[in-house]
Amino acid sequence: MKPPPHEPRPPRIALDMARLRAALTYAWAGIAHTWQHQPNFRVECVIGGLAVALAIWLETGLVAVLVMSALVLSLELVNSAIEAVVDLASPEAHPLAKVAKDAAAGATLLAAIVSVAVGLLAMGPALVMKLRALWSILTSV
Secondary structure: OOOOOOOOOOOHHHHHHHHHHHHHHHHHHHHHHHHHHOHHHHHHHHHHHHHHHHHHHHOOOHHHHHHHHHHHHHHHHHHHHHHHHHHHHOOOOOHHHHHHHHHHHHHHHHHHHHHHHHHHHHHHHHHHHHHHHHHHHHHHO
């Protein structure tokens, strides 16, 4: 006796696109939740946007600013996720919960400090030149 024929499977590409769409939906929900509930994330977005605008105005350092901004924002998202999981697992104050939260916050802080240093190295010389040019124009009038 022959086994019943298998039903045709949907094309692999369609299945992957559905998974991708679902993954992107979940990821966007996490970003939106963090935006709504974490003031630091909003501040970091604004600072990153200002840094991008400055890099465009200076015509230098855009890639470095984008990479460092993405790093800081990504770590803030991870920090928020760790805080949520720790709060769920340990609603009461616990020393290890504090360690986990502090370490995640420290990672974000370290990335923010390094991003400032990278930004100064990438855009500092161009910023000094632009400011000198502006100063020359203002003092020559």
